[in-house]
Amino acid sequence: MFKNIVFTIITIGFCIKGNAQTVSAEVKEERNIYEKIYDAPLNVAGKQQLSLHELYNEKPLLLALVFTRCSGVCNPFLLQLKENLQFRTKDNSFNVLVLSFDPRDSIKDMNLLAKKFDLENNKQWFFAVTDSITKLNQSISFNPVWDSVINQYDHDALLVGINSEGYITKKLIGIRRGHDMDLLIASVNNVFSPTYRLPSKNLLFSCFNYDPKTGKNKLGLGLIFIALPAVLTVLMLIFISYFVKHKRPEIEETS
Amino acid sequence: MESIKLRKITSVWVITVLILFIVSITLGILMRLNQGEVISQSPVTFYSNLTTHGLTMIGIWFVAGMAAVNYLMQRYIKTSYAANVIALVFTVIGVLMLWTATFIGKFHAAWTFLYPLPFKEMGAATWATLLFLASLTVLGIGWLIWSISLMTQILKKYSIAQAFAWQHFKKNPKVETPPFILISMITLIGVIACLFAAVVLLVLFYAEYFSKGNFVNDALLMKNLTYFFGHTIANEMLYLGLAVIYELFSEVSGRPKWKTTWYVALAWNFTLIFVLTAFFHHLYMDFVQPEGLQIIGQLASYLASLPAAGVTVFSVFIAVYRTKIKWSLTNLLFFIGIAGWVIGGLGAVIDSTISNNIVLHNTLWVPAHFHTYNAMGNVLFSLGFFYWFSTQFSENSKVSKFTTLTLTLLLIGGIGFLLAFYFGGADSIPRRYSIYPSDFPMAAPMATIGATFATIYLIAILIFFFNIYKRCLKILFSPS
Numbered sequence: 001m002f003k004n005i006v007f008t009i010i011t012i013g014f015c016i017k018g019n020a021q022t023v024s025a026e027v028k029e030e031r032n033i034y035e036k037i038y039d040a041p042l043n044v045a046g047k048q049q050l051s052l053h054e055l056y057n058e059k060p061l062l063l064a065l066v067f068t069r070c071s072g073v074c075n076p077f078l079l080q081l082k083e084n085l086q087f088r089t090k091d092n093s094f095n096v097l098v099l100s101f102d103p104r105d106s107i108k109d110m111n112l113l114a115k116k117f118d119l120e121n122n123k124q125w126f127f128a129v130t131d132s133i134t135k136l137n138q139s140i141s142f143n144p145v146w147d148s149v150i151n152q153y154d155h156d157a158l159l160v161g162i163n164s165e166g167y168i169t170k171k172l173i174g175i176r177r178g179h180d181m182d183l184l185i186a187s188v189n190n191v192f193s194p195t196y197r198l199p200s201k202n203l204l205f206s207c208f209n210y211d212p213k214t215g216k217n218k219l220g221l222g223l224i225f226i227a228l229p230a231v232l233t234v235l236m237l238i239f240i241s242y243f244v245k246h247k248r249p250e251i252e253e254t255s
Numbered sequence: 256m257e258s259i260k261l262r263k264i265t266s267v268w269v270i271t272v273l274i275l276f277i278v279s280i281t282l283g284i285l286m287r288l289n290q291g292e293v294i295s296q297s298p299v300t301f302y303s304n305l306t307t308h309g310l311t312m313i314g315i316w317f318v319a320g321m322a323a324v325n326y327l328m329q330r331y332i333k334t335s336y337a338a339n340v341i342a343l344v345f346t347v348i349g350v351l352m353l354w355t356a357t358f359i360g361k362f363h364a365a366w367t368f369l370y371p372l373p374f375k376e377m378g379a380a381t382w383a384t385l386l387f388l389a390s391l392t393v394l395g396i397g398w399l400i401w402s403i404s405l406m407t408q409i410l411k412k413y414s415i416a417q418a419f420a421w422q423h424f425k426k427n428p429k430v431e432t433p434p435f436i437l438i439s440m441i442t443l444i445g446v447i448a449c450l451f452a453a454v455v456l457l458v459l460f461y462a463e464y465f466s467k468g469n470f471v472n473d474a475l476l477m478k479n480l481t482y483f484f485g486h487t488i489a490n491e492m493l494y495l496g497l498a499v500i501y502e503l504f505s506e507v508s509g510r511p512k513w514k515t516t517w518y519v520a521l522a523w524n525f526t527l528i529f530v531l532t533a534f535f536h537h538l539y540m541d542f543v544q545p546e547g548l549q550i551i552g553q554l555a556s557y558l559a560s561l562p563a564a565g566v567t568v569f570s571v572f573i574a575v576y577r578t579k580i581k582w583s584l585t586n587l588l589f590f591i592g593i594a595g596w597v598i599g600g601l602g603a604v605i606d607s608t609i610s611n612n613i614v615l616h617n618t619l620w621v622p623a624h625f626h627t628y629n630a631m632g633n634v635l636f637s638l639g640f641f642y643w644f645s646t647q648f649s650e651n652s653k654v655s656k657f658t659t660l661t662l663t664l665l666l667i668g669g670i671g672f673l674l675a676f677y678f679g680g681a682d683s684i685p686r687r688y689s690i691y692p693s694d695f696p697m698a699a700p701m702a703t704i705g706a707t708f709a710t711i712y713l714i715a716i717l718i719f720f721f722n723i724y725k726r727c728l729k730i731l732f733s734p735s
């Protein structure tokens with residue numbers, strides 16, 4: 001119980017912080033989309049040396065960047081990710097790679113982290129370190145900054161979706177809810193996700209209005225705007241023609 | 256006949272358009288060189304150049320068509336000189352504002368500035384979006400005044416039914432509507448409708464910009480309006496060029512003047528109705544757009560273009576087949592332009608067919624077909640007019656020795672430049688990429704080849720420009 005309360009407080013705290021930075025996070029999430037991720041050599045807990053491409057070629061990946069000495073967002077971030085995914089036990093269309101971006105972390109540290117989250121025997125999860133973290137960070141525009149006063153990295157909670165060809169399909173910054181995870185998982189599997197702005201009272205002229213009671217779309221005011229230019233033109237044509245009628249000379253008849 | 260003032264302003268249009276054309280082609284070549292990795296521009300510079308290139312090209316070839324139509328219309332009716340001057344002043348101011356927004360402010364949302372991109376500009380100055388919208392407003396106002404003025408002048412002489420040549424649907428019509436008037440009228444209606452669409456679009460953009468979040472737009476509505484404006488104006492400017500051809504082709508070829516027949520009237524009335532709904536084919540990928548509108552989009556794309564293309568090609572064919580023609584640079588440009596228009600038009604019809612669009616959507620096939628009917632179609636219609644116009648008042652009207660050279664370079668450069676786009680499209684290379692992904696190994700070499708041929712095309716345009724600008728300046732500075 002106590003654990004849940006603490007977790008909730010930490011999560012809300014980070015969500016509020018995340019919201020305060022919405023604009024920059026939005027922009028950051030757009031960077032590197034559909035670019036290839038750097039193919040870093042990995043040292044994966046419980047496995048031999050691998051290249052990142054061997055992992056994503058096998059199955060699309062969700063890449064989470066953390067460090068084991070983190071006293072901030074890393075733990076709630078991983079906990080939330082685990083909770084989000086545990087309800088999808090049947091969805092084995094992707095794997096999760098938890099990668100340390102701290103060069104001090106060893107494979108032993110990552111093993112301990114896996115154990116702490118009770119994931120060391122979960123086949124969907126990989127915990128790894130790499131000696132090419134700078135290049136990998138560059139390829140996903142991830143810029144952790146070392147703060148020597150608190151002895152911690154200042155960094156985003158970044159989750160990167162990578163499809164089986166190594167393309168970055170989507171990025172999520174911050175602790176995110178189930179729907180965002182759905183979109184991320186769809187994107188790594190190259191599934192098109194239709195999106196449309198939710199109805200709001202600020203949106204006056206939608207083409208269609210969704211009625212949640214009937215589940216149907218009703219025609220909206222916006223459609224009038226599409227017809228308006230043609231209607232105005234016809235009215236103007238008739239109007240001008242009427243007012244210049246008296247100026248019209250008799251046109252010579254063709255012989 | 257046409258007033259001296261009209262002559263002078265037309266020569267200003269000709270020189271202005273050609274200078275802006277040369278700058279815009281250079282931007283196009285730079286883009287192709289960047290895609291070919293021969294030079295390296297930042298993505299923001301590439302997309303600002305793409306925006307400047309696209310909008311300037313559409314703008315100048317629209318006004319080129321309007322200036323030509325205005326000039327020739329004086330043969331039938333009196334046109335307003337003031338409206339012509341207003342359009343010129345607004346165009347120059349509008350282009351300067353646009354270039355400031357893109358070159359200095361780094362606005363780079365492409366020529367379609369699709370919502371909400373103008374509000375999400377990374378790396379652009381904060382003022383750039385507003386200046387960009389203001390530049391479109393200035394251009395739109397100037398062009399709207401000009402179009403409405405020309406339409407009004409036609410209506411002073413012809414009733415609506417006569418202007419649309421409806422009397423030609425009956426046998427032995429008593430009054431003849433010249434094809435030039437029919438096509439100009441139909442085109443002006445389309446131009447006015449799409450400029451009204453631009454007005455609505457801009458008002459909605461401004462409303463969101465100034466409401467500080469209290470009002471937001473519907474993306475589907477904005478996309479529909481964007482293409483109502485963008486697609487329609489890009490089509491209508493071609494029809495302006497065709498009006499010029501209907502008026503001048505036979506005249507410069509020494510053949511009898513073309514007449515309006517029932518099938519010419521019918522084909523162009525089809526265009527009037529269907530061109531205003533063909534833009535729906537730009538929304539095939541928008542799942543929220545109702546299926547009915549998608550079907551209308553496909554049918555309207557066929558019905559707006561095929562009948563008009565059919566009668567025009569037929570008329571040109573009849574005019575040249577087994578007849579002795581007085582060939583000059585003017586009618587040669589018209590003739591090649593018609594071929595470019597038809598080939599590009601077929602490319603467009605292929606792309607507007609839903610089953611093909613799934614494959615071709617947003618690949619280089621798109622710039623391939625629209626550059627065909629622009630760079631090797633509509634541009635040549637206007638160049639033909641420019642040449643004809645410049646020779647009208649010169650004593651030395653003998654065929655320039657540069658004619659063959661200009662045409663050869665235009666053809667080699669134009670075809671090579673276009674083929675690089677077509678092969679790219681067939682290889683599924685996406686459009687609007689500043690640097691191509693490594694999955695397309697042929698994309699960069701093809702872009703470099705495209706840039707090389709485009710340079711040949713540019714040389715042809717430079718020769719053409721130096722060939723006629725002195726004559727235009729002479730007209731401009733001749734005593735009234």
Ligand code: HEM
Nearest residue numbers: 280283284286287309312365366622629630686687688709
């Ligand atoms: C030789 C002359 C030309 C060159 C070298 C050139 C080059 C280019 C290039 C490289 C692009 C970008 C293609 C891409 O999507 O990857 C482009 C786009 C475009 N061009 Fe041209 N072009 C030329 C002539 C024209 C003409 C005559 C017109 C119109 C009348 C025109 C209108 C456009 C438009 C509207 C776009 C789309 C801009 C956008 O995507 O926002 N171009 N051109």
